[in-house]
Amino acid sequence: MTFAQTHTSIPEEAKKRGLLAVVIERALLGARTAAVAIRRGARAVRGVVTPLGWSVIAAAIVAIVVGYGWGLLEIIAIAWGLVVIVSVAALWLIGRGAGELRLLVPTPRVVVGEPALARLVAANPGRRGFRGVQLELPVGARVFERVLPRLARGSAFDEQFAIPTDRRGIVPIGPVRTVRADPIGLMRREIVWSEMAELRVHPRTVSISALSTGFIRDLEGFPTRDLTSSDIAFHALREYVPGDDRRYIHWRSSAKTGTFMVRQFEESRRSRLMILLDLEPGAYVDDAEFELAVGAAASVGARAIRDARSVSFVVSGPRSASGSRLGGPMRELPTVSRDRLVDALCVIEREPRAALLPDVARSAVETLHGISLVILVTGTARGIASLRSAAGRVPAGVEVLAVQCSPEGEASSRTVAGLTVFDIGYLEDLRAMLARTASVA
Template identity: 35%
Template sequence: MITRAGWGLAAASVLVYAAGAPFGYAQVAVLAAAGLAAVGAGALWTLRGAGLEVRREVAPVKVARGEPAVAVLHLRNTGRWRRSGLVARDTCRDTTVSVEVPSLARHTARTVSYRLPTRRRGETPVGPLLLERTDPFGLSRRSIAYGRADMLLVRPRTVPLASLNSGRRRNVDGLASRSAPAGASSFKGLREYVIGDDLRHVHWRSTARTGVLMVKELTDVNLPSTVTVLDTRTSAYEGDDEFELAVDVVASAACAVTRDRFPVRVFTGAGELVHAKGAPGEDEEVLDRLAVVERSDAAESPLHALRRAGSGGALVLVSGTFAALADAAAVRRRFDQVLFVRVGEPSEGGVPQAAGVTVIEAGDLEELAAAWPR
């Protein structure tokens, strides 16, 4: 393809010839012919086969919002001539990333890496990759597509938080357990050993003191459970930044629970998004699901989601408006602990309060971590 510079040179050559030819200037004809010849030579230069092997890798394929993600190009010159003037252009959502490729001698390979934009959360197609080749004078350009688009998943950011203490019956040992089966048992008392008891439950101090083999008697307790609700109504937020922060808050609250192997349910204005039951690795599923959540004019209010959330445990409701505080207050008696988080700039009228509801105002994740109950 002829570039703007090439078309400009061709037009100038024609004008020069048209202006000088009637006066019989031979030099004008030479200059015009040279200009047109340069444009033609540039076109022939770029029409020549590229003779390149190109492979791209995206690492990592899942990344938190704002964290670095890199594309790595592996290029090899399989032709007989040195390749130069190459520019790689990759498309990442609405952003085009350009990187110059070093000159490649025959039968040599190079690796080029470049950063990908990760400011926006969601499934981000990377590519297709275009390799542009220009002639030495920039008069002609040729673009060749290599491979297909790769997928980069930009997930919410998280900050470490403590699991909320909830459950109808508290474990006297606290929330130290990191597995659901162990977390479902609590110490009740001591009794004498009987044949068939698990020797791992022997209480050696009492056995040494009494001279009788004593074992710990355990009883089942309710696992601390959490319900998180994300307000996805478009009208609840002033802009995209506030909504992204709200998703980060929900991700942080939910992952604090799943990483301790306790159950959590995540709701949005479209219904239940994910129900983690305390199995290992479920925090990854929570982040993957939250990565693709979007605002919607058709989203239901948080109160509709809370009607399907059951009762018991802790509730975390996140919104960009204090108007949703009334929804949290309306169901406070159904939960052991209710937490309302309003994201965005500090309100001028102060932070409203509601009986039985802990209210937090967070302008970023650091403020959330500082105000989070411990």
């Protein structure tokens, strides 16, 4: 707005609201704009001045006040010396550099214990590249620090960083940033060059044989022992009774016997596997037992998904101290693909307020329909009474297996009141036991 426009607009507004109101309104608008600018400047200053820098600035202000107030030339000289030091430190931060920094994570998913690397590529496409700036790359709880060498025009710098994978979970990587700081440490300026990446560390699994136990209910397998009037698995002929579907009358047999005979079938229905991973802390002696249980449950789930079986992966849900449910005593993990399942298992931990195992089993069988096999995976601290109670909540005709995990323990199989319990010390034990069960079945 020009000077002439300003002076022509004020009298027009003054006729309507008065000159004083217009001046006050514009003064307030200018004050708000200045306050916003001051706040932005204050945030920028707070982001670059270190605690030592604030101490030096405060000392300079006190020295100026005391020196000029008392006329002490020595104090005045010290004050201006501190001002010069702060000014030089601020000039040290000027410039961003014309280089490029890229963070690459070639493999976003690894199995626990496998090596994983993050690549950092720095390039100088122009004349003004990086000039020995400090580089910081957060990887999980650690921060890798490097000093980038001076890069000539057209040169590049490529370095790899090892990512810790000794624990299942999600490891945050980055963002990569460069740090410009003066030699004294009064000012520090961080420049972020990339987004944060994630590395998913999956639980260790083993390849197990096809799950045949409990899977005798689908159309490609064997029929059930339940008889029905219509299905695809023929069982026998019987005499016609009122209400039978006439489409199933066997006319040749009816002609021989002189009595209407109808076909009778064995019912076939779709199989469904349910894996229940116990998250109650008291079920496990230590972390190693829980990690083995996660790997065992993941191995069974991955095999079922690979075989295109209908599978539900259930974990314990939380409950309040009074026993009331918070969102139900069970949670279901995604099983649309193996990656989705093990991705979800990356962040599964023991639940301090986990519902009791029998309550979880009852809620699961009430929610999920068509279950033919239930596999309970837990630790050695879970008593057999609790396992039998959980198995008792499962409807009759549904097979139940329990897997108790004890790292480096002796593998064994036992049957207690109709409940089969596998004790495993390694994931390979589970593979062998399931293969043996399948051969017997």
